[in-house]
Amino acid sequence: MNxxxxxxxxxxxxxxxxxxxxxxxxxxxxEKLNSVIIVYETYGxxxxxxxxxxxxxxxxxxxxxxxxxxxxxxxxxWWDSMIGPGKAFxxxxxxxxxxxxxxxxxxxxxxxxxxxxxxxxxALDFPLITIEDIVNAxxxxxxxxxxxxxxxxxxxxxxxxxxLSWLVRYPERIHSAIPIATAIKHSPQQIAFNEVGRQAIMAxxxxxxxxxxxxxxxxxxxxxxxxxxxxxxxxxxxMAEKFGRQKKSDAQPFxxxxxxxxxxxxxxxGDSFVKRFDANSYLxxxxxxxxxxxxxxxxxQDVLEGVKAKVLVIAFKSDWLYPAYQSKEIAKACKLSGLExxxxxxxxxxxxxxxxxxxxxxxxLILHFLKKVTSEYEVTKGHGK
Amino acid sequence: MVNRNIRPDHKAILGLVKSxxxxxxxxxxxxxxxxxxxxxxxxxxxxxxxDEQAIYxxxxxxxxxxxxxxxxxLSEYKDKAFDYVILNQSLQQLRHVNTVLSxxxxxxxxxxxxxxxxxxxxxxxxxxxxxxxxxTGSLPYQWYETPNLHFLSIADFxxxxxxxxxxxxxxxxxxNKFRILFSPNLFAQVGIFLISK
Numbered sequence: 001m002n003x004x005x006x007x008x009x010x011x012x013x014x015x016x017x018x019x020x021x022x023x024x025x026x027x028x029x030x031e032k033l034n035s036v037i038i039v040y041e042t043y044g045x046x047x048x049x050x051x052x053x054x055x056x057x058x059x060x061x062x063x064x065x066x067x068x069x070x071x072x073x074x075x076x077x078w079w080d081s082m083i084g085p086g087k088a089f090x091x092x093x094x095x096x097x098x099x100x101x102x103x104x105x106x107x108x109x110x111x112x113x114x115x116x117x118x119x120x121x122x123a124l125d126f127p128l129i130t131i132e133d134i135v136n137a138x139x140x141x142x143x144x145x146x147x148x149x150x151x152x153x154x155x156x157x158x159x160x161x162x163x164l165s166w167l168v169r170y171p172e173r174i175h176s177a178i179p180i181a182t183a184i185k186h187s188p189q190q191i192a193f194n195e196v197g198r199q200a201i202m203a204x205x206x207x208x209x210x211x212x213x214x215x216x217x218x219x220x221x222x223x224x225x226x227x228x229x230x231x232x233x234x235x236x237x238x239m240a241e242k243f244g245r246q247k248k249s250d251a252q253p254f255x256x257x258x259x260x261x262x263x264x265x266x267x268x269x270g271d272s273f274v275k276r277f278d279a280n281s282y283l284x285x286x287x288x289x290x291x292x293x294x295x296x297x298x299x300x301q302d303v304l305e306g307v308k309a310k311v312l313v314i315a316f317k318s319d320w321l322y323p324a325y326q327s328k329e330i331a332k333a334c335k336l337s338g339l340e341x342x343x344x345x346x347x348x349x350x351x352x353x354x355x356x357x358x359x360x361x362x363x364x365l366i367l368h369f370l371k372k373v374t375s376e377y378e379v380t381k382g383h384g385k
Numbered sequence: 386m387v388n389r390n391i392r393p394d395h396k397a398i399l400g401l402v403k404s405x406x407x408x409x410x411x412x413x414x415x416x417x418x419x420x421x422x423x424x425x426x427x428x429x430x431x432x433x434x435x436d437e438q439a440i441y442x443x444x445x446x447x448x449x450x451x452x453x454x455x456x457x458x459l460s461e462y463k464d465k466a467f468d469y470v471i472l473n474q475s476l477q478q479l480r481h482v483n484t485v486l487s488x489x490x491x492x493x494x495x496x497x498x499x500x501x502x503x504x505x506x507x508x509x510x511x512x513x514x515x516x517x518x519x520x521t522g523s524l525p526y527q528w529y530e531t532p533n534l535h536f537l538s539i540a541d542f543x544x545x546x547x548x549x550x551x552x553x554x555x556x557x558x559x560x561n562k563f564r565i566l567f568s569p570n571l572f573a574q575v576g577i578f579l580i581s582k
Contacts, residue, residue, distance in 0.1 A: 328453070332461050335431075335461065342448075344452045345437070346437070365444050
């Protein structure tokens with residue numbers, strides 16, 4: 001598309017983490033969590049009739065910190081390029097919410113949280129969770145904020161799964177959904193990559209059936225899991241462009257040090273990931289993704305019959321982890337059920353990572369889509385009065 | 386209120402579509418026709434387009450569009466899902482005309498087809514006197530850069546409908562600026578047909 005400059009776009013500045021807690025949360029499995037904490041951040045202002053709220057849904061390794069910076073730190077939120085004044089999710093217009101998923105390790109209740117029954121971390125006593133559980137916890141937060149209907153729910157990858165789950169489960173609570181680079185359900189290939197990651201963690205001697213809290217963590221295993229992840233997030237082209245066969249240096253002290261740039265990169269990515277992520281959370285969340293089926297075995301179009309929400313589906317050409325055909329299936333189900341939907345396959349070479357990187361294309365699509373959703377919403381609202 | 390700057394073929398199609406109907410535009414391009422139909426006829430519209438840049442333009446116009454290939458994009462729709470399926474200036478670029486047309490007639494109650502007339506007299510003159518592949522207002526491409534795969538005339542299409550037992554409910558013939566009423570296969574640059582099965 002035209003390399004149009006995104007003007008007047010700024011940062012949301014310094015942001016704060018907020019906490020929302022509730023008791024007696026029953027999971028899809030029937031198991032119960034006595035108390036749950038969900039950590040979230042918000043950007044922009046909620047308007048008087050609470051009609052301008054957007055819920056951002058993060059991917060596997062993401063967290064509630066989607067935009068801006070925390071006091072005294074300088075790392076930007078994971079989707080800062082998309083959220084802020086004048087950006088796709090314009091904080092001058094919209095009230096943006098992003099929460100850390102249930103089962104996560106960035107403040108929300110997960111396997112590394114303290115089990116009130118034992119006063120020790122849950123570890124594997126934490127019940128298996130599903131994407132639906134994650135979404136149900138988000139719905140509690142939205143109820144708590146007094147928001148009856150979200151303008152949109154949006155996310156890439158696992159975030160897109162949550163968006164689909166909102167669309168299927170709570171269509172009356174959303175005006176629209178934007179699933180990006182995602183799938184109705186995982187293919188065997190996607191499950192396979194997740195399983196290799198899990199096996200790497202569980203093969204680490206420090207994992208100890210999940211009871212590593214207080215001792216050394218299974219950092220080697222988790223780092224390998226992350227390395228595999230990063231390979232699947234990139235494309236052949238993007239790797240070739242980024243690294244080529246570039247060597248780090250000529251002299252090597254050891255036969256199997258990281259000779260090539262790509263090796264160094266993967267090691268660096270793995271090592272930095274273990275500092276911010278919990279291995280058990282990785283197991284629980286990847287399992288939730290693998291078990292996810294948006295329409296629970298039925299054709300998605302049957303489940304979407306009668307749903308009024310508008311849908312924007314975005315895929316990326318070089319994404320081989322969540323190939324475009326999976327997004328097309330979502331779009332096709334929308335078509336068949338008579339939903340108003342738009343599908344775009346962005347010509348990107350970034351692979352799965354594109355959903356974080358193709359800012360210009362996504363901005364254009366989302367900006368106009370939201371404009372349309374908002375305008376039609378105001379029309380219906382006007383009629384109701 | 387009809388704008389003066391509307392393309393003559395769009396104007397003709399506007400006259401064929403009933404208000405408030407459900408329309409699928411195959412090969413909707415940048416969405417000019419579809420947004421015109423939404424504005425003037427309050428249709429519920431859906432477009433299919435293969436070109437990514439055109440998709441961005443459609444989205445900016447607030448249209449619902451699918452990025453994809455017409456040749457494969459129709460089979461999933463239910464029978465009679467649309468009041469009209471429009472193939473304007475895209476029929477001649479399809480690989481599988483028969484399949485797409487019969488699918489269009491299945492998913493649409495009616496089909497509107499618009500195409501450049503290869504038998505337009507200026508095209509005939511260029512072939513006859515210059516011995517060159519003709520270039521006209523509706524066929525503006527050099528032979529080496531044309532996206533068109535099929536070169537058909539208004540007479541060809543009428544024959545096609547007859548042979549395949551398709552009803553021609555209405556036909557409009559468009560010249561440079563005006564509607565053509567006399568000997569369209571010779572004088573019209575574009576033929577627009579409303580057909581049904």
